[in-house]
Amino acid sequence: MRIGLIGTGRIGAFHAETLAGLPAVTGVVVHDADERSARAVADRIGATRAADLDGLLGSGVDGVVIAAPTFAHAELILAAARAGLPVFCEKPVAGTLQETDAVLAALDGTGVPLHIGFQRxxxxxxxxxxxxxxxxxxxxxxxxxxxxxxxxxxxxxxxxxxxxxxxxxxxxxxxxxxxxxxxxxxxxxxxxxxxxxxxxxxxxxxxxxxxxxxxxxxxxxxxxxxxxxxxxxxxxxxxxxxxxxxxxxxxxxxxxxxxxxxxxxxxxxxxxxxxxxxxxxRAELSAFTEVVAGTRPSPCTGRDARAxxxxxxxxxxxxxxxxxxxxxxxxx
Ligand SMILES: NC(=O)c1ccc[n+]([C@@H]2O[C@H](COP(=O)([O-])OP(=O)(O)OC[C@H]3O[C@@H](n4cnc5c(N)ncnc54)[C@H](O)[C@@H]3O)[C@@H](O)[C@H]2O)c1
Incomplete structure (x- = not known):
């Protein structure tokens, strides 16, 4: 499967290497608001770089990993969900309970799984x-x-x-x-x-x-x-x-x-x-590939993150x- 990665900063660059090494992942497409950051990570792990968010979401990926800063999570989760793509997002869903509730309400009934990154x-x-x-x-x-x-x-x-x-x-x-x-x-x-x-x-x-x-x-x-x-x-x-x-x-x-x-x-x-x-x-992102494949439910849901x-x-x-x-x- 191919995975899209949004955000190639501190944890995103680290997740990029992990994703590239997972047996289930055949390709990674990366995007970052800072083009140089995305380019450096893409070059290092042999990934494709998407120039913008739409480019990444439309590139044929099977799931999306979000490692952008917290303030951008809600908007990015919703964009990936609109594209029908399973989402892994670093904690939290959003900075406030109100915004978290709005995201969870928008996801309800869509069937798009959301896995939040509490790696412990x-x-x-x-x-x-x-x-x-x-x-x-x-x-x-x-x-x-x-x-x-x-x-x-x-x-x-x-x-x-x-x-x-x-x-x-x-x-x-x-x-x-x-x-x-x-x-x-x-x-x-x-x-x-x-x-x-x-x-x-x-x-x-x-x-x-x-x-x-x-x-x-x-x-x-x-x-x-x-x-x-x-x-x-x-x-x-x-x-x-x-x-x-x-x-x-x-x-x-x-x-x-x-x-x-x-x-x-x-x-x-x-x-x-x-x-x-x-x-x-590594185990967390490997679990996300199973979520993407539809063989397991999200091991840490948006409701868990809200709690x-x-x-x-x-x-x-x-x-x-x-x-x-x-x-x-x-x-x-
Ligand atoms: N689970 C953990 O252990 C853990 C550890 C560290 C960080 N985090 C979480 O990961 C997230 C990122 O943290 P970080 O320390 O890597 O931040 P960072 O600032 O190092 O990296 C964020 C990257 O996202 C890019 N970016 C910003 N807005 C964007 C957008 N709209 N679209 C695409 N790219 C965008 C930035 O250019 C930057 O490269 C935070 O939400 C943080 O809470 C989790």
Whole structure:
């Protein structure tokens, strides 16, 4: 099958290489608003370049991968759907719940599948934890501890358009907490701090945030996120139950040091998300080829992405107002 790729920036260029290496993919057509970027990626992976969006959508591709910036997602998803093409879109569907709802309503009844890119759902550790929760090995779960820690902040210009740390970083944890437990979030309390560079506060954001989630069965989950984890890139989930605890992301690459002098973890930390989730991104795009082929439903739907965004919105409001927020008050 042939896949169209829209957006060849940081994650798009990475997805281009992955797509080109998938056995199911016989050709890739790329388009980027920045022609030089598209040309460079097309040359590198041996893809065809489309000069504009219509050119890509009309090029005979079987499905479309969207890796343009968040503000462009809604419009691009709708354009691909109008062309009848299955869509993979990097998270989120759109920047706001209102816009997300408009996209989902437009897709309803069209039969066009939408797969949103929450790649942790394809990571071996997270998959194992989900299975252990589902088969009851851990007993009943009482506490989840999720963390998303970046070694260093992105450039200052990225922050004002990022949606804030809860929508940009913790949203992955909100999605995975729902997916691992199969439960819904009912209440959110979030707080944050700025002890790093001033551009976070200037954008109304924080460089470090903590969210406390209450799930509908009473399980409690904390999601921590920071832009200043000097020890290295750290993405983990600890699931603690009445009979056992299982941790995803605790490997020789974990940027942790034992205060008691234990010699483990012994390896070097992953530099960032691309190295940490290399296999997961490949499995995710491979799953999308099955969605395109019609052999599996979307493994992460627009409704899933909406649910994670609603938690992020609640966290953003909770921090701003300094109080717990019931999800029903933002998600309706
Ligand atoms: N799942 C993940 O782990 C993960 C990681 C990083 C980024 N993302 C998501 O991926 C998206 C892209 O992020 P990025 O860091 O690669 O951004 P980026 O700015 O590096 O790249 C975006 C590219 O899209 C192009 N572009 C802009 N508007 C366009 C349009 N209308 N049509 C075609 N091309 C257009 C830009 O020229 C640029 O090359 C964001 O929505 C982000 O949330 C997800």
């Amino acid at each position: 759902r394809f990571d071996a550790g997270y998959l194992a934890v989900r299975e252990a929760v589902a088969d009851g090995r851990l007993g009943w779960t009482h506490t989840l501890r999720a963390c998303t820690s970046d070694p260093a902040p992105p450039h200052a210009g990225y922050i004002p358009g990022s949606g804030g740390i809860f929508r940009d970083c913790s949203v992955h944890d909100y999605d995975i907490v729902r997916w691992v437990t199969g439960r819904e979030v009912v209440e959110v309390y979030a707080t944050g701090a700025n002890r790093g560079e001033e551009f976070f506060a200037a954008a109304g954001d924080v460089d470090t945030g903590v969210t406390l989630l209450t799930l509908d069965d009473g399980t409690l989950a904390t999601c921590t996120a920071t832009r200043y984890n000097g020890a290295g890139y750290d993405v983990r989930l600890e699931v603690c139950g009445s009979r056992g605890t299982l941790v995803a992301g605790l490997t020789d690459h974990s940027p942790l040091t034992s205060a008691e002098g234990a010699a483990w973890p012994a390896g070097t930390p992953h530099p960032g998300f691309m190295e940490r989730f290399l296999d997961a991104y 994670a965004l609603a938690v992020a919105d609640a966290a953003t409001r909770s921090r701003a107002e300094g109080r717990p927020v019931r999800l029903a008050t933002v998600a309706a």
